[in-house]
Amino acid sequence: MTARHVISLSDLSDEDLHSVMVRGARFAGRSGADGAPLAGTVTGILFRRTSTRTRTAFSAGAQRLGGGIVTFRPEELQLATGETAEDTGAVFARMLDIMVARTADDQAEMRAWAALGGMSVVNAMSAQEHPTQGLTDLTTLHRRFGRIEGLRVLYVGEGNNTAAALALGLTRFRDVHLHLATPPGYGLSAEIGTRAAKQAAANGSTLTESQSLEDVPERMDVVYTTRWQTTGTSKADPDWRRLFEPFQVTGDLWRASPDALFMHDLPAHRGDEVTAEVLDGPRSIAFEQAENKMWSAMAVLEWCANGVVERRGA
């Protein structure tokens, strides 16, 4: 099997991105290919940080496509007794077809595993990026709007790995307007911001940022938020709660964007980043989005095994 990696969304060509997005939507509509495209493959599932949605999505998704899985408890690997990540990966690459990993905070370890060859590596979230969330979000938008082009999206909260994936995903499409309202000091990293801005410019899209909810653009199609505490980057700043509180998504935002849908990558904390009224209200598609994680995971795994399935214009 040719190894294909999803360590960053930038690893996917436009054609790959389109195929995985559309394929996820087809799986969601239960109109994916019959049969078992992952038959004869084994996917490793290794999470060194907590996970509900991503882990379940890939574990259930692989099995729905006829593939086998091996789930690792990190504390039971020899990593815990001092075997290097490189040596551990070298063994995985000889036995597994795909590795879905939420491991070190940075992506270097995944790149090293990918360089071994023979095994596809899927980044199930690092500090910098959450590419499988980005793919899920594209599939969710594609299912709801039938297009990504022309969408206006407001993201509220930390410019974390989820925001990075959203920015890197949306700016690959034409005429998209993404605005991020982030607390001071919690914007996108310079590296991600530059990469996304370059893509936006090339596609006639815009990426704008502000440090307040005052004067955010109106008539948005989507308002998206995320929890205030990002996994693995607990905030050293003693003031963080005071900085984040003005960014709670409440019914007030709907006045500016009366048609907006609400998205959240979950887990949610009602009363912190979003009110219960918004999260549990009729505009919220947060749980549909969570379900899409599995359909999108199936599309990612199938792409790792077989490459592009859905061709543009087909």
Ligand SMILES: NC(=O)NCCC[C@H](N)C(=O)O
């Ligand atoms: N949907 C998810 O994968 N949620 C878990 C992580 C959310 C957030 N980006 C975090 O890093 O804490």
